Amino acid sequence: xxxxxxxxxxxxxxxxxxxxxxxxxxxxxxxxxxxxxxxxxxxxxxxxxxxxxxxxxxxxxxxxxxxxxxxxxxxxxxxxxxxxxxxxxxxxxxxxxxxxxxxxxxxxxxxxxxxxxxxxxxxxxxxxxxxxxxxxxxxxxxxxxxxxxxxxxxxxxxxxxxxxxxxxxxxxxxxxxxxxxxxxxxxxxxxxxxxxxxxxxxxxxxxxxxxxxxxxxxxxxxxxxxxxxxxxxxxxxxxxxxxxxxxxxxxxxxxxxxxxxxxxxxxxxxxxxxxxxxxxxxxxxxxxx
Amino acid sequence: xxxxxxxxxxxxxxxxxxxxxxxxxxxxxxxxxxxxxxxxxxxxxxxxxxxxxxxxxxxxxxxxxxxxxxxxxxxxxxxxxxxxxxxxxxxxxxxxxxxxxxxxxxxxxxxxxxxxxxxxxxxxxxxxxxxxxxxxxxxxxxxxxxxxxxxxxxxxxxxxxxxxxxxxxxxxxxxxxxxxxxxxxxxxxxxxxxxxxxxxxxxxxxxxxxxxxxxxxxxxxxxxxxxxxxxxxxxxxxxxxxxxxxxxxxxxxxxxxxxxxxxxxxxxxxxxxxxxxxxxxxxxxxxxxxxxxxxxxxxxxxxxxxxxxxxxxxxxxxxxxxxxxxxxxxxxxxxxxxxxxxxxxxxxxxxxxxxxxxxxxxxxxxxxxxxxxxxxxxxxxxxxxxxxxxxxxxxxxxxxxxxxxxxxxxxxxxxxxxxxxxxxxxxxxxxxxxxxxxxxxxxxxxxxxxxxxxxxxxxxxxxxxxxxxxxxxxxxxxxxxxxxxxxxxxxxxxxxxxxxxxxxxxxxxxxxxxxxxxxxxxxxxxxxxxxxxxxxxxxxxxxxxxxxxxxxxxxxxxxxxxxxxxxxxxxxxxxxxxxxxxxxxxxxxxxxxxxxxxx
Numbered sequence: 001x002x003x004x005x006x007x008x009x010x011x012x013x014x015x016x017x018x019x020x021x022x023x024x025x026x027x028x029x030x031x032x033x034x035x036x037x038x039x040x041x042x043x044x045x046x047x048x049x050x051x052x053x054x055x056x057x058x059x060x061x062x063x064x065x066x067x068x069x070x071x072x073x074x075x076x077x078x079x080x081x082x083x084x085x086x087x088x089x090x091x092x093x094x095x096x097x098x099x100x101x102x103x104x105x106x107x108x109x110x111x112x113x114x115x116x117x118x119x120x121x122x123x124x125x126x127x128x129x130x131x132x133x134x135x136x137x138x139x140x141x142x143x144x145x146x147x148x149x150x151x152x153x154x155x156x157x158x159x160x161x162x163x164x165x166x167x168x169x170x171x172x173x174x175x176x177x178x179x180x181x182x183x184x185x186x187x188x189x190x191x192x193x194x195x196x197x198x199x200x201x202x203x204x205x206x207x208x209x210x211x212x213x214x215x216x217x218x219x220x221x222x223x224x225x226x227x228x229x230x231x232x233x234x235x236x237x238x239x240x241x242x243x244x245x246x247x248x249x250x251x252x253x254x255x256x257x258x259x260x261x262x263x264x265x266x267x268x269x270x271x272x273x274x275x276x277x278x279x280x281x282x283x284x285x286x287x288x289x
Numbered sequence: 290x291x292x293x294x295x296x297x298x299x300x301x302x303x304x305x306x307x308x309x310x311x312x313x314x315x316x317x318x319x320x321x322x323x324x325x326x327x328x329x330x331x332x333x334x335x336x337x338x339x340x341x342x343x344x345x346x347x348x349x350x351x352x353x354x355x356x357x358x359x360x361x362x363x364x365x366x367x368x369x370x371x372x373x374x375x376x377x378x379x380x381x382x383x384x385x386x387x388x389x390x391x392x393x394x395x396x397x398x399x400x401x402x403x404x405x406x407x408x409x410x411x412x413x414x415x416x417x418x419x420x421x422x423x424x425x426x427x428x429x430x431x432x433x434x435x436x437x438x439x440x441x442x443x444x445x446x447x448x449x450x451x452x453x454x455x456x457x458x459x460x461x462x463x464x465x466x467x468x469x470x471x472x473x474x475x476x477x478x479x480x481x482x483x484x485x486x487x488x489x490x491x492x493x494x495x496x497x498x499x500x501x502x503x504x505x506x507x508x509x510x511x512x513x514x515x516x517x518x519x520x521x522x523x524x525x526x527x528x529x530x531x532x533x534x535x536x537x538x539x540x541x542x543x544x545x546x547x548x549x550x551x552x553x554x555x556x557x558x559x560x561x562x563x564x565x566x567x568x569x570x571x572x573x574x575x576x577x578x579x580x581x582x583x584x585x586x587x588x589x590x591x592x593x594x595x596x597x598x599x600x601x602x603x604x605x606x607x608x609x610x611x612x613x614x615x616x617x618x619x620x621x622x623x624x625x626x627x628x629x630x631x632x633x634x635x636x637x638x639x640x641x642x643x644x645x646x647x648x649x650x651x652x653x654x655x656x657x658x659x660x661x662x663x664x665x666x667x668x669x670x671x672x673x674x675x676x677x678x679x680x681x682x683x684x685x686x687x688x689x690x691x692x693x694x695x696x697x698x699x700x701x702x703x704x705x706x707x708x709x710x711x712x713x714x715x716x717x718x719x720x721x722x723x724x725x726x727x728x729x730x731x732x733x734x735x736x737x738x739x740x741x742x743x744x745x746x747x748x749x750x751x752x753x754x755x756x757x758x759x760x761x762x763x764x765x766x767x768x769x770x771x772x773x774x775x776x777x778x779x780x781x782x783x784x785x786x787x788x789x790x791x792x793x794x795x796x797x798x799x800x801x802x803x804x805x806x807x808x809x810x811x812x813x814x815x816x817x818x819x820x821x822x823x824x825x826x827x828x829x830x831x832x833x834x835x836x837x838x839x840x841x842x843x844x845x846x847x848x849x850x851x852x853x854x855x856x857x858x859x860x861x862x863x864x865x866x867x868x869x870x871x872x873x874x875x876x877x878x879x880x881x882x883x884x885x886x887x888x
Binding site: 032094 | 350352354399400402403404405406407409410411413414417418421422425426427537538541544548577578580581583584585587588591592593
């Protein structure tokens, strides 16, 4: 049981990290990115191909893969999201569903035969034993990575000019635009950063998930569940929601099965929103009459 | 009210539906070959679900990626009832559809409490859960898990096999024809209008006595029921069903059918469903190449074509000058009777009523918007509510019109001094910001103001004719000429939409009419029109009017009494002359908060 809890929290941290990427993008652009899971798969696939075919070492391949995925996110923004972007946010969100389908189809062709592929951990093995419990390497690494990534974003948000503009955009995109913030440029930066972060999650998840075109499809569901439970607009809420979902899923999986775990997360998702319609940390948005 | 929703929903879609259904009926006579005939038939089965989803996504404005779950429930339900429990197939189908309707009411009452994006995710989740249940071990005994189920065939009179060939084609066609034409008729009737009203704004809907949650639930159940019916039809012809037929991809596909065809057009989704089902197999590509092509096409439609195929066809028709005849065909309307003016409205007015506001307090979290507000509006008077920005005027109107419940105090309508009321003691309001439904015509917008009187109008024999006549009279009374009555709500200027909102407020002959900033943004001439309407209504029928305005000169000419609200408290109350002349009021308007008022 203890190991199920540990595994749940470990996986939950990755959900939370990806949720962080989704919420950051949502706050700045109003778009909930359904292609985020596909982006993470792209990151893992790039890392695999770069280390296998270009003979790069794992760490260098991963770093390059993260950069390339950020570039792909930028392209997705420029080619799909930026075109005719004067429509409502729901229509823009529907476009990301199209991106999801296209990405899945392309990855299926690219990965081709022999899926799923094994992919070793990029990070050095630091697994240990404490109080008779084997603690896997990832359980120690993921919190460190999460703290480092979230800390880095925190520093960017609070200490740089572009971070200030991003916070302005997140707080009130219309007003930020009227005050001269270049909202499209910021949205492009947000898409790149969010995609790069999704790639980080894909690479970290690859050793346990194995790499295939649909490795992140069911994850996307859990990540979004965490995001909505956390309140959709709260970065901290996304991380806490993700960890919570990972915990519920890990424990129910241990006790019953994958199927029951999905039902349990769905039940938690519905119950949370029945009690708190705007999530645990979400802001109430009123209507101007 | 900045709520924006996907697409624009269309009225008067029945001519297009008729054309499409006739075309599909004729297509069955062409030598299509058995495989294409079957694909078009299956496409029509999917179209039944697409038409249902169009109500939910196009007319109500809520995307869903969960409706394949209901198609699956219909397909599996009818197959299991017929195959395992040995019900006759038609009864099994009916049973499955009824069961799904009940199930969707249950699911909807929980899921619909989520809004916009939360609901998109909730429906997405629903498909995952249903696929997991269909393919997993929990229900494997019934569903056959990943290996799926054989579906039964329906043979009539020993020889007509409805599961195959031309008979299957026309079975699907008949069901779709009923569903599509019925939907097209509903679009132009009250239910279809209520959908577009709720899509616009919950608050505006509530102010017109429409319960938005019930509209949403009813639409969700309607769309799920049609999806289940589609599932029955699909399983009728499929021979074999398996979980991946009804998974996430299928849910996205169903939404794509609606979007490609044109959200909010009924006829469009029918074409979209048939095209997306039949075309891919006609393109000679490898399976994976087909998926890339399909996803790219979909993305192009999502980015470029807001109106989908229906929108494209519509603008083509207009380009060739056929538009006029087309719309004329679509909306036959009775000619103006000539005797319409404001007396139609005032002739049937409710007994004049007053309004008592007693110690009303309202706070949002730590912000105290109203602090024990007490004042009375005399029956038959025109009463101004004035005060600087943030004084709590709109909050007070929200309490008075029942959109918000004050934490303490009471608000009551009374008709002391008037004759016994006929049980009708109603209050209507208008809004400070644009509050028309953009997808409805001006006339339809005003007719919504009579929704709360539907029971009374139905008892009246000529009720059905009265609604458009009264709506036209109300519009003419506020100075909107007949030439403008059939424009869409989105095509009006700010000034005109305020006039239309006013017409919608007075069309139901309320006992009290509440106007929030009817003059903001209007020219002097337009303000004059509004004062004429208000004065005339008040003199003719003694209608009580409570009005918020910033134009002091206008208030002086129109209103009898005034209440000054500052920082959530009543500062002055009395005749308009006295109140506007008082030193306190002038100080408040110059921005100083008098001693003793600030908290």
